[in-house]
Amino acid sequence: MILVTGGAGFIGSNFVLDWLARADEPVVNLDKLTYAGNPDNLASLEGDRRHVFVRGDIGDQPLVEQLLAKYRPRAVLHFAAESHVDRSIHAPGSFIDTNVVGTFRLLEGIRAYLEPLPEAERAAFRLLHVSTDEVYGSLSPAAPAFTEEHRYEPSSPYSASKAASDHLVRAYHQTYGLPVLTTNCSNNYGPHHFPEKLIPLMIVNGLAGRPLPVYGDGMHVRDWLYVGDHCSAIRLVLEAGRPGETYNVGGRSEKSNLEVVRTVCALLDELRPRGDGGSHAGQIQFVPDRPGHDRRYAVDAGKIERELGWRPLETFETGLRRTVEWYLAHPGWVERAQSGAYRDWMARQYGQAG
Structure with a gap:
């Protein structure tokens, strides 16, 4: 049995689906179901006894302790987080509550769970904390990619809250001996x-004929990782990673935001052409840059490649095609995900109806 936090969110749900497609080991899935925690992501698991869903908050330490005592998982995989930079700029409090205080409560619950266990069970247990490259800050265009030794220099409330959670996880390993892994x-x-x-x-705005908002000059660079490749890395770190270690996971696919948007447009032009014959790229609209916008992230995944033999299987081109095709095939999921709160958020952030 494993326990997954945030398993109804984007990465967490992909991991749960991937895990149960590959193994029969059951999953207890703890998710608060905030705006991005979507039960639709797990619809294919309805009636599957291997999947136990619990709606709850990682900040509810008594609940965490109750679940740990009841199910006695051999590992906790911690995906639960507030993760959108723009939202953290407008409302940082929830990011501190979930990412910092929530992680602290989870750690305390795990510490209480492990204390009375026999030594062999404590040693075999793992907490895998899923974090972000944004904790490292911004890179200049020619700078080497982030390694695990790179200094933390977060720029947004989101990345600062994730940096704090990373430090807490590391401290609980050093102080209390919790067998932790961080990605x-x-x-x-x-x-x-x-x-x-x-x-x-x-994708969604392109199909609806709405503007495609791009911050600033669109030349902010990110390394892009297909979520299925990320799931395979997490499985491998859980299986063979060394407790106390951190592993960077990247797709070796640095792209500017504008290049990403134009590639999406080209795929939409091929797979779902506009009725007027024009290109979806004609919908691109540059909007004012957001505060503290990091110019470039790039991840050196050499450590996980050397030590654990992991490599991403998807290129950006193959992964993006799979992604666009999935959205085209699931309009109902998109419609349900676009709640009234989502439309209000889009109007406030980009000055348009959602």
Whole structure:
């Protein structure tokens, strides 16, 4: 048995689906079901006894302790987080509550769970904390990619809250001996991605004939990682990673935001052409840059490649095609994900109806 936090969100749900497609080991899935925690992501698991869903908050320490005592998982995989930079700029409090205080409560619950266990069970247990490359800050165009030794220099309330959670996890390993593993991933994309993030936003707006908002000059660079490749890395780190270690996970696919948007447009032109014969690229609209916008992220995944033999299987081109095709095939999921709260958020952020 494993326990997954945030398993109804984008990366968490992809991991749960991937895990149960490959093994029969049951999953207890703890998710608060905030705006990005979508039960639709897990619809295919309805009636599957291997999947136990619990609606709850990682900040509810008594609940965490109750679940740990009841199910006695051999591992906790911690995906639960507030993750959207723009939202953290407008409302940072929830990011501190979930990413910092929530992680602290989870750690305390795990510490209480492990204390009375026999030594062999404590040693075999793992907490895998899923984090982000944004904790490292911004890179200049010619700078080497982030390694695990790179200094933390977060720029947004979101990345600062994730940096704090990383430090807490590391401290609980050093102070209390918790057998922890940390992964810092680059920008994920793929199925079930909430439509406020760049790639699904471009797909959804492109299909609806709405503007495709691009911050600033569009030359902010990110390393892009297909979510299925990320899931395979997490499985491998859980299986063979060394407790106390951090592993960067990247897709070796640095792209500017504008290049990403134009590639999405080209795929939409091929797979779902506009009725007027024009290109979806004609919908691109540059909007004022957001505060503290990091110019470039790039991840050196050499450590996980050397030590654990992991490699991404998807190129950006193959992964993006799979992603666009998934959204085209699941209009009902998109419609349900676009709640009234989502439309209000889009209007406030980009000055348009959602």
